[in-house]
Amino acid sequence: MKRLLPGWVKWPQLDVPLLLGLLLLMTFGLFVLYSADGANMDTVNRQGVRMAVGLVALLVLSQVPPHILRIWTPWLFALGIVLLLATWVFGTGRATSRWLDLGLFRFQPSEIMKLAVPMMVAWYLHPRRLPPDVTSVLVSTAILLFPAVLIARQPDLGTALLVAISGGFALFLSGIRWRVILGIAGLTAAAAPALWFLMKDYQRQRVLTFLDPESDPLGSGWNIIQSKIAVGSGGVLGKGWLNGTQSRLEFIPERHTDFILAVLSEEFGLLGVLFLFAIYLFIAGRGLYVASMARTTYARLLAGSLSLTFFVYVLVNAGMVSGLLPVVGVPLPLISYGGTSIVTLLAGFGILMSIYGHRNFIR
Amino acid sequence: MIPRKLRNFRARHPIKDQVLEGRQFSQRAMTAFLIIALAIFLISLRYIYLQVISYDEYTTRSVSNQVRVVPVAPNRGLIYDRRGRPVAENRPAYRLEIVPEKVNELEAVIARLGLIIELPEDVLEKFENNRKRYRDFDSVPLKFNLTEEEVARFSVNRHRYDGVEVVPYLARHYPYGELLTHVLGYVGRLDVDDLNRVDEGNYRGTTHIGKSGLERYYENELHGNSGLEKIETNAQGRTLAVLEREAPVHGDDLILSLDVLVQQAAWEALGDRPGSVVAIDPNDGSVLAMVSKPAFDPNLFVHGISGEDYRSILNEPGRPLFNRALLGGYEPGSTIKPFIGLAGLELGVVDAEKQVFSSGRYFMPGQSRPYRDWKKGGHGWVNIYGAIEQSVNTYFYQLALDLGIDRIHDYLDQFGFGARTGLDLLGENSGVLPSRDWKRGRFSEPWYPGETVITGIGQGFNVVTPVQLANAVATLANGGSRYMPRLLYASKHAGHEQALKVYAPVIQQVPINDPANWDIIREGMRRVVHGDQGTARAIKPDSGLQIAGKSGTAQVAAQAEDEDMDDSTASHLRHHALFVAYAPFDNPSIVVATVVEHGGGGSREAAPITRAVIDSWLAQETER
Numbered sequence: 001m002k003r004l005l006p007g008w009v010k011w012p013q014l015d016v017p018l019l020l021g022l023l024l025l026m027t028f029g030l031f032v033l034y035s036a037d038g039a040n041m042d043t044v045n046r047q048g049v050r051m052a053v054g055l056v057a058l059l060v061l062s063q064v065p066p067h068i069l070r071i072w073t074p075w076l077f078a079l080g081i082v083l084l085l086a087t088w089v090f091g092t093g094r095a096t097s098r099w100l101d102l103g104l105f106r107f108q109p110s111e112i113m114k115l116a117v118p119m120m121v122a123w124y125l126h127p128r129r130l131p132p133d134v135t136s137v138l139v140s141t142a143i144l145l146f147p148a149v150l151i152a153r154q155p156d157l158g159t160a161l162l163v164a165i166s167g168g169f170a171l172f173l174s175g176i177r178w179r180v181i182l183g184i185a186g187l188t189a190a191a192a193p194a195l196w197f198l199m200k201d202y203q204r205q206r207v208l209t210f211l212d213p214e215s216d217p218l219g220s221g222w223n224i225i226q227s228k229i230a231v232g233s234g235g236v237l238g239k240g241w242l243n244g245t246q247s248r249l250e251f252i253p254e255r256h257t258d259f260i261l262a263v264l265s266e267e268f269g270l271l272g273v274l275f276l277f278a279i280y281l282f283i284a285g286r287g288l289y290v291a292s293m294a295r296t297t298y299a300r301l302l303a304g305s306l307s308l309t310f311f312v313y314v315l316v317n318a319g320m321v322s323g324l325l326p327v328v329g330v331p332l333p334l335i336s337y338g339g340t341s342i343v344t345l346l347a348g349f350g351i352l353m354s355i356y357g358h359r360n361f362i363r
Numbered sequence: 364m365i366p367r368k369l370r371n372f373r374a375r376h377p378i379k380d381q382v383l384e385g386r387q388f389s390q391r392a393m394t395a396f397l398i399i400a401l402a403i404f405l406i407s408l409r410y411i412y413l414q415v416i417s418y419d420e421y422t423t424r425s426v427s428n429q430v431r432v433v434p435v436a437p438n439r440g441l442i443y444d445r446r447g448r449p450v451a452e453n454r455p456a457y458r459l460e461i462v463p464e465k466v467n468e469l470e471a472v473i474a475r476l477g478l479i480i481e482l483p484e485d486v487l488e489k490f491e492n493n494r495k496r497y498r499d500f501d502s503v504p505l506k507f508n509l510t511e512e513e514v515a516r517f518s519v520n521r522h523r524y525d526g527v528e529v530v531p532y533l534a535r536h537y538p539y540g541e542l543l544t545h546v547l548g549y550v551g552r553l554d555v556d557d558l559n560r561v562d563e564g565n566y567r568g569t570t571h572i573g574k575s576g577l578e579r580y581y582e583n584e585l586h587g588n589s590g591l592e593k594i595e596t597n598a599q600g601r602t603l604a605v606l607e608r609e610a611p612v613h614g615d616d617l618i619l620s621l622d623v624l625v626q627q628a629a630w631e632a633l634g635d636r637p638g639s640v641v642a643i644d645p646n647d648g649s650v651l652a653m654v655s656k657p658a659f660d661p662n663l664f665v666h667g668i669s670g671e672d673y674r675s676i677l678n679e680p681g682r683p684l685f686n687r688a689l690l691g692g693y694e695p696g697s698t699i700k701p702f703i704g705l706a707g708l709e710l711g712v713v714d715a716e717k718q719v720f721s722s723g724r725y726f727m728p729g730q731s732r733p734y735r736d737w738k739k740g741g742h743g744w745v746n747i748y749g750a751i752e753q754s755v756n757t758y759f760y761q762l763a764l765d766l767g768i769d770r771i772h773d774y775l776d777q778f779g780f781g782a783r784t785g786l787d788l789l790g791e792n793s794g795v796l797p798s799r800d801w802k803r804g805r806f807s808e809p810w811y812p813g814e815t816v817i818t819g820i821g822q823g824f825n826v827v828t829p830v831q832l833a834n835a836v837a838t839l840a841n842g843g844s845r846y847m848p849r850l851l852y853a854s855k856h857a858g859h860e861q862a863l864k865v866y867a868p869v870i871q872q873v874p875i876n877d878p879a880n881w882d883i884i885r886e887g888m889r890r891v892v893h894g895d896q897g898t899a900r901a902i903k904p905d906s907g908l909q910i911a912g913k914s915g916t917a918q919v920a921a922q923a924e925d926e927d928m929d930d931s932t933a934s935h936l937r938h939h940a941l942f943v944a945y946a947p948f949d950n951p952s953i954v955v956a957t958v959v960e961h962g963g964g965g966s967r968e969a970a971p972i973t974r975a976v977i978d979s980w981l982a983q984e985t986e987r
Contacts, residue, residue, distance in 0.1 A: 130384050173395065175387045232413040232421025246425055270414040277403050288396050292389040295381065300388045304395070311399045315406060322409045 013357035021283045029335035036256040036263040054346030061350025066299040073123040080116040083109035084150040110151045111344045121170035122301035131175035158328035169305035226251045231265040238269030256337045261321040284311035290356045299355045306348045434568030437587030440614030444623045453533035457509040460502040465526025479516045508666040541658035545686040548576015549661035587614035613857035620649030620852035628979030629654040632972040638959040639687035639829040645837035648846025648867035655687040690792045692826040696915030697754045699821035706774035707762045708880035721757040751887030752894040763819025772798040777873045778835040785847035797824035833956035840945040843873035898966040902974040909948035914965030915941035937961040942969030
């Protein structure tokens with residue numbers, strides 16, 4: 001096989017279990033999407049194209065050695081910051097300025113930050129002795145907070161938190177002391193009431209609705225109530241593919257994007273949900289395994305934080321759909337319909353593949 | 364022993380221990396994995412709670428979730444005559460409805476339905492056309508006005524027809540049938556064209572709409588405002604419970620100025636002759652009767668008329684669909700004479716003393732063509748009284764010529780000739796009041812004096828409708844107030860006791876030079892009935908009631924010289940008979956205009972009908 005190709009082409013070294021996990025997840029996702037959007041093949045096709053683009057990004061990035069990525073990291077981070085600032089000036093999109101129109105396509109600069117922030121923290125901690133000292137912790141915190149604040153002001157609190165968390169994971173994995181972790185957690189808890197005053201009205205409404213959805217069942221509580229009804233009525237075995245009445249009669253809002261898990265729960269039941277969670281846990285666990293095989297600090301921290309962040313998306317989305325968490329705009333990774341998130345996620349896994357493929361090199 | 368300097372350097376620039384760090388990292392990664400596994404486990408517990416423990420509750424809610432918002436059609440307002448007799452009512456009936464979404468194979472189900480309920484071709488055709496109005500989960504009416512037997516048969520077999528239901532509704536019914544067709548019009552199935560003239564949202568639950576007559580003219584008032592119901596449906600789409608209800612606002616009830624008994628009197632008096640009778644109260648312009656014959660049964664149209672029935676009505680020789688009272692254009696004939704006479708008096712062209720000799724033939728100066736009197740040998744010397752009493756053409760030939768067409772046009776215009784009366788029905792014919800301008804516009808020809816002569820006796824280009832003629836006479840009778848005649852007397856909002864009277868506006872007040880002139884004309888008209896030579900003396904009441912009237916004959920075919928009309932003339936060539944009257948003479952409360960098509964002479968044919976209408980009205984007035 002190798003001989004058929006020119007000598008300089010290296011057969012990509014991919015982590016097969018991780019790749020299979022991803023493909024299984026995406027296939028399942030397409031089936032759910034087909035049902036969620038009213039048996040609409042167009043939607044499935046468009047999602048398939050995005051997945052293909054994401055997989056190409058995955059393959060390309062898997063061929064870029066981690067030390068090259070490390071060299072580019074500050075530049076990518078800087079680019080992300082510049083673009084975030086640009087959304088202030090040139091942003092488009094309903095009510096909020098998250099999107100940047102580049103003529104050919106529009107994208108959210110905050111997506112870049114989902115990768116760039118953990119990369120930057122990893123880049124910063126890479127040459128330093130770990131566990132990091134107080135200065136390093138403070139600088140890392142500044143690195144992750146600056147873009148998070150910019151994103152929060154768009155306003156997109158959900159993404160801002162996730163970006164901050166992805167940087168936080170890198171810091172956590174670097175081995176900072178538990179005392180420090182508990183201290184930060186305590187500070188965050190103390191700062192939560194202050195956050196309330198910084199929130200916009202609609203964000204506060206979401207929190208209130210989360211606390212008591214039945215207070216406004218036809219208005220803001222509608223999403224949570226209908227989603228819970230869909231999940232609960234799915235039972236253990238589910239109503240069957242394409243047979244979810246909640247989804248077919250359009251009771252579930254955003255049912256092909258943020259609330260697609262409600263459709264899955266209704267049609268595939270608890271077994272479907274647990275199966276999905278198992279795939280996610282497997283992917284995240286495999287990612288952490290790949291991370292621990294890496295030989296450089298940068299690669300380890302980056303791979304680990306990407307895997308953990310990926311799983312945080314699942315936790316937040318699953319919590320939101322089941323009414324455990326307030327409604328925040330976090331998609332179910334690789335299942336929810338939507339372009340940039342899939343490409344970013346697969347690009348992240350491309351980095352993991354690269355780290356896996358170059359695990360034997362020390363640079 | 365490491366030199367102190369080096370130790371300090373190392374302290375400041377620690378060397379990374381990759382092996383140690385790798386081990387540390389692996390520990391942290393393992394910790395992290397355990398944390399996320401715990402987190403997903405907790406979330407899984409939540410899903411177990413929702414999907415296992417609360418499964419029953421959420422299943423119920425998901426089922427009851429199939430709550431639908433259904434429009435509730437308001438009840439259509441009822442229509443009463445002026446004495447409170449219902450003339451358009453709502454009767455409970457049943458219709459068959461289908462929810463296409465709930466039916467697996469629509470055509471097969473309809474075919475099976477056909478076994479227990481008769482479904483003719485045109486019913487199915489209308490159903491197909493109508494479906495476009497509805498969304499798939501809406502209930503689409505298939506057949507209206509089911510018989511009791513059909514309802515019973517369906518109820519027994521109901522379990523075999525998911526998505527099909529028998530629904531009670533209120534069907535329009537016209538108890539007087541064809542008697543009031545041309546006044547009330549009728550309601551029919553709402554179709555796509557109708558939606559262009561109404562607010563579609565307000566008609567979501569409505570199946571019928573006013574298609575003609577008052578039902579159409581007062582559609583907005585009669586229809587009311589649609590309400591909403593939130594209903595709970597089971598998996599088959601059947602209604603289980605009403606959760607919320609926003610009541611519809613029912614349509615207004617209408618009270619007509621029309622009197623059914625007067626209408627009936629006119630209807631019966633006309634017999635089976637085609638024609639029209641319009642009666643107006645000259646005191647306020649309210650319409651007391653409006654008959655056009657022949658007519659048809661409006662109830663046929665309510666449930667969707669079959670093509671066969673419709674064609675037979677359409678092809679009937681008497682044209683029953685044609686509303687003669689409003690659209691029929693007739694020559695006024697001699698009924699115009701009182702107005703010409705009044706013009707002559709008011710404009711000072713003649714006075715009461717002026718006498719004209721009628722020899723039976725009138726010649727225009729320098730012309731040899733004779734204009735004839737209706738009586739051979741003429742009437743001798745007559746003044747204005749006699750001219751009206753005996754309907755002396757010669758008098759009016761001369762008067763018309765003296766007035767000239769311009770003054771005739773301008774004076775008669777004030778009485779509403781040649782213009783729509785503005786009655787509250789659609790499609791009124793404006794008739795023709797000829798003038799020089801009119802003729803130039805119509806024929807590109809100048810006006811000839813000979814045409815002025817015949818205009819004086821209501822022939823030539825003059826065209827009036829029965830409504831117009833009645834309204835003009837009412838204006839004459841009440842001393843010059845030209846009302847916009849009204850069929851609607853009052854309306855009553857749903858849920859209100861008090862009916863609100865509708866006042867007919869006065870369009871024009873005809874200027875009066877000398878009231879005595881008006882009295883002269885009215886006296887002439889009284890003599891038509893009460894004078895020894897009166898053309899309609901045959902209808903003079905014995906009771907002492909005084910009636911003022913005027914007969915008229917409208918030419919249908921040009922009559923050759925010296926050829927007389929008699930009963931042997933083929934009926935379609937016979938002239939139209941006209942008669943106008945008002946009574947009581949001193950204090951008129953009714954004006955009647957009667958047209959009998961191909962009736963022959965106005966006095967003989969139309970006058971007795973008019974008398975019957977007047978009697979009927981006055982009998983009721985005294986009763987009250």
